[in-house]
Amino acid sequence: MTKLLRRATFAALIVPMTLGLAACGSKDATGSGAEKGEKIAAIAAPAGKQWSEIIAVTPEDGYRMGNPDAPLKLIEYASLTCPHCADFSEKAGAKLRDQYVTSGVVSYELRNQVHDGLDLTMAMLVRCGTPENYFALSEQVWGNLTTIIQGVQTNGAKVDAAMKQSDQASRYKAIADAAGLTEFFAARGISRDQAGTCLAKPGFAEGIAERSNKQSQELGVDGTPTFFLNGRKLEEQTWEGLEPALQAAGAR
Template sequence: MRAFRRLFLILALAAAPLGAGVAAVATPALAGDLPPVTAEDRVLGRADAPVTVVEYASFVCPHCAAWHKEVYPAFKARYIDTGKVKLVYRNLPTSPEDFAMTAAGIARCSRPERFFTVADSLFDGQPAFYAGSRTWLRDAVALSGRTEDEMKACFQDPATAARIDAEIAGASAAGVDGTPTFFVNGRRIADPSLDSLAAAVDAANRPGH
């Protein structure tokens, strides 16, 4: 994939001022349209957590970065850290695509146990990226647990692009056309606020759900 082939060129260049991401949308999707969680997914939380939250996001989407800054810490403390929820992160790259795909590749190629640390770095550093930072992607690579040669080999592996393409195709099948978008036990949540997600998780935890 072109974005992957350009990895080290992009890492070496300054990020020019570029466009914003896509806002969350409210189109309903059937639970059956959402691809099931597999061993290929990157998951945070207990494997046996009773509720699964799937997030489709882009590392260059400002709405996604805002969610991770303003909502994610409290959501993680209340639900993931307590074993009530496991969070599945899936990529839906947005414009600027080359940078979005490169960031997705860096996260994907990181050691699995480092994925969410790298994701945090990418979201936290996103404002600096839009301000022209030269270090946004390099900082993420430094946290990946991989050497530069390992990262390069992973980017050149067709399976890496294939996995991200599969996540994009899965998002399309589920009717996702904006980021961030969340599903709670397969049910799409139009409002990604803490109150809305909490209500959906609490409802999913009730007997009979």
């Protein structure tokens, strides 16, 4: 999806905050490419655990899956309204988790880059459960993104009115209700009451938006998905490009 089309699709969905909007699937990312290294031996997980079951919230408000001391640290900046991110999730999710993260060689951290008010509301909702639910809820959003967007477009006037509410304590609940997100997440373990309380939490939305904006500016994240491997920004934006980069770095 081009930047122009994204803006047309979500023109009425911009929340009245400075969010540092960025294109989905921008091809302007630059970097030094994949690292080179020998094969790294698998690292045993703690007794009774798999590395893919170990989830932690990082100081950057990312959610890291896997060995915190993994020799290869993969970070993805992604938008929950980005179809390219949805495509990556579909193609990479199971293999990245079951082969690379489970080996203990790769840790995978997912950070939200917020593009619009709908995106921000969903970034809040995927955090409303336990940290262990964050990845599953994000994958559910991406797996149903076409249906979610169709629902938003059908109820565009209601969503637009919710976006314009001046009371931030009720704005995001109104967006979630109008966009069908309250029911969507309720069917996936986040009750209506739980979502309402979460979305009204003081400073919650502002914190996510500010971190998205600050980190994107500092790290040069100008599109999604954008990947970093051991701190290096990669040119690859697809699983077909990223997997060889992981393998070249020793994850094989």
